[in-house]
Amino acid sequence: QKEVEQDPGPLSVPEGAIVSLNCTYSNSAFQYFMWYRQYSRKGPELLMYTYSSGNKEDGRFTAQVDKSSKYISLFIRDSQPSDSATYLCAIGSGGGNKLTFGTGTQLKVEL
Amino acid sequence: GAVVSQHPSRVICKSGTSVKIECRSLDFQATTMFWYRQFPKKSLMLMATSNEGSKATYEQGVEKDKFLINHASLTLSTLTVTSAHPEDSSFYICSAKAPGGPYNEQFFGPGTRLTVL
Numbered sequence: 001q002k003e004v005e006q007d008p009g010p011l012s013v014p015e016g017a018i019v020s021l022n023c024t025y026s027n028s029a030f031q032y033f034m035w036y037r038q039y040s041r042k043g044p045e046l047l048m049y050t051y052s053s054g055n056k057e058d059g060r061f062t063a064q065v066d067k068s069s070k071y072i073s074l075f076i077r078d079s080q081p082s083d084s085a086t087y088l089c090a091i092g093s094g095g096g097n098k099l100t101f102g103t104g105t106q107l108k109v110e111l
Numbered sequence: 112g113a114v115v116s117q118h119p120s121r122v123i124c125k126s127g128t129s130v131k132i133e134c135r136s137l138d139f140q141a142t143t144m145f146w147y148r149q150f151p152k153k154s155l156m157l158m159a160t161s162n163e164g165s166k167a168t169y170e171q172g173v174e175k176d177k178f179l180i181n182h183a184s185l186t187l188s189t190l191t192v193t194s195a196h197p198e199d200s201s202f203y204i205c206s207a208k209a210p211g212g213p214y215n216e217q218f219f220g221p222g223t224r225l226t227v228l
Contacts (some may be wrong), residue, residue, distance in 0.1 A: 016115065034216070043117075043204050043219035044155070088154060097143055097208055099217060103154040 003027055006089055006102030014111055019076040023089035023102045026070065030100075032092040033065050035074045037085045038104065044088055048074065079109045112141045115207050117220035124195055125228055132190045132223045134205030140185035141207035145217060146178070149202045161188045195227040 006023045013019055021035075032051050038045035048063040050056045056063045064073040072091075077082055086104040114137040124130050134144055142163050147155040159169045159180050167180035175198075179191040188207075192199055201222050206217035 006154075036219075039222070041202075041222070043115075043206075043221045046216065046218065049216060096144075097160060098157060101154045104152075106152070 003062060003100050004089065004091055004102045007105055008103050010106040010108060012108045012110060015079060015109055017109070019074075019079050019083070019107060019109075021074040021076075021087050021089075021105050021107070023072050024070055025072070025091050025100075027093070028067075028070065029093045030091040032099075033063070033072050034090040034092075034099070035061075035063055036088045036090055036101075037077055039085045039087060047087075071084075077094075079107075081109050082111060084108045094096050113137075113207070113209050113218040115141075115205065115218050115220040117205055117223050119223060120221060121224045121226075123226045123228065126196055127194055129191055129193045130191075130195055130225060132203055132205075132225075134188045134190070134207070134220050136207040136218075138211060139207070141188075142185060142210065143208040144182060144188040145206045145208070146180060146188075146190050147204045147206065149204060149222075155204065158190075192225065195225070197227045198208045200225055200227045 005024045020043045032047040035047045038044040053065050060077045062075040064110040086106045090099040090105040092099045116135045118133045144161040146158045158173045159167045161167045161180050161182040163182045169175045182188040204222040206219045209216050
């Protein structure tokens with residue numbers, strides 16, 4: 001079993017839709033949860049980070065963590081064509097530096 | 112946010128040659144930098160962790176004699192792919208850990224696309 005599982009997609013939605021992206025993880029030692037956005041042929045860009053269960057909101061983005069289920073989500077409201085990218089979840093454990101990445105979900109928001 | 116640059120952005124080389132890729136943190140000092148490799152439509156694979164002033168820590172399966180890492184200053188780490196072969200063709204991305212804060216927050220460079228002919 002992979003430490004972090006993420007559906008690779010592709011996921012195609014119409015402009016304005018609410019997008020739900022998800023990851024599951026197996027190691028309960030993971031404490032830090034991040035979402036990165038990666039445009040084609042570019043490096044990943046940090047979108048959201050959190051370390052506790054619950055929701056964290058930033059503009060159109062909401063990160064949700066459920067540690068009991070080992071499940072994290074990223075919601076994008078009012079999706080725009082500019083949101084079309086690959087979204088990677090990344091998880092880290094306390095005291096260490098390493099992040100474990102999901103495979104990334106390719107999202108396409110269509111006009 | 113913190114800015115990380117990489118140079119070159121793209122390189123094409125002949126098989127058997129060596130290629131050096133630079134990773135710089137532009138507006139902060141990074142005691143720790145990371146080197147990743149990414150295949151098309153695949154996730155980031157951590158190759159090694161680079162600590163300033165000490166030897167890099169390589170992940171299992173990564174040949175340290177082939178992928179030489181030097182972290183000579185708090186703002187610069189280099190990855191040298193020695194005796195490159197076509198199977199080394201990939202997208203190489205570095206990241207730098209931001210100082211302070213409780214998170215394992217990493218800021219990524221724009222990546223270097225290596226093509227070995």
